[in-house]
Amino acid sequence: MKRLILVYALASYALFGAVFVWLAAFLLNLGDMRGLATRPLPEAVAINLSLIALFGVVHSVMARPGFKRVWTKIIPPASERATYVLQSSLLLGLIIWQWQPIPTVIWQVDGPAVWPIHGAFILGALTVLTATFLLGHFEFVGLSQAWNNLRGAPVPSAAFRTPMLYQIVRHPLQLGLLIMMIATPVMTLGHLIFVASMALYIAIGLRFEERALLREFGAAYAAYQRDVPMLFPRPFRRLRTASGGQRAD
Secondary structure, eight states, X not given: OHHHHHHHHHHHHHHHHHHHHHHHHHHHTGXXXXXXXXXXXXXXXXXHHHHHHHHHHHHHHHHSHHHHHHHTTTSOGGGHHHHHHHHHHHHHHHHHHHOOOOOOEEEEOOGGGHHHHHHHHHHHHHHHHHHHHHTOHHHHTTHHHHHHHHHTOOOOOOOOOOOGXXXXXXXXXXXXXXXXXXXXXXXXXHHHHHHHHHHHHHHHHHHHHHHHHHHHHTHHHXXXXXXXXXXXXXXXXXXOOOOSSOOOO
16 A cells, blocks of 8 residues: 555656646647637636636645545545645646637737746746745655655654745745746737636635644744745845744645
8 A cells, every 4th residue: 555655646746747847838828729719708718717716626625734634534644745736737737628718819029028038937937846845845746755654754743944935935836836827928818817817816825825824833934924925025125044944835
């Protein structure tokens, strides 16, 4: 069973990587992969918002501590994070696969001006990846839990820390995703709906996450909230010296 959990976590991680690359291609609309409009506008909007809502509800519910307590009585605790990553990847893949294009152009940038936009997109992607590695990439995707389970090693206790990017904003991973979604030389109405609905989900989800982090880390996280902005950096702000252990997105 322990080896099976590790294989499961590896498969979940492989899918996570593939869907992240697919998301990048979708956001950049490489090869016109979003295609042409095939449904009436109201129907297309309804389908797209339903896809985002499904992703948001499942993603948020499975992240709640109360759900995890019940869920880990059904599945092995060592596979909980990998399962969370798996459902996130599957539902995000469903959004990309079933997204209904609405090709009305909001803005379009041509010529050399596209390069700074592509640079911002790459910066966003690097921010996402860096944020996961700063707090433990393999724990973030569930591989550490499966590996520790295989070795019979104890689960490390959660600790609070704020390395590098986490001293600039409290949620650099989500900031990177927002940059990736917005940094496009061609913004269509369909893309704008994707950005707006995902941004709304991120804003709502972070409120719940912040409450959970406050309950877990108490005064340390409250001080962190006062010192560091949630998503958008404050220019010329002095970086706070972090103390203590881990905080996890």
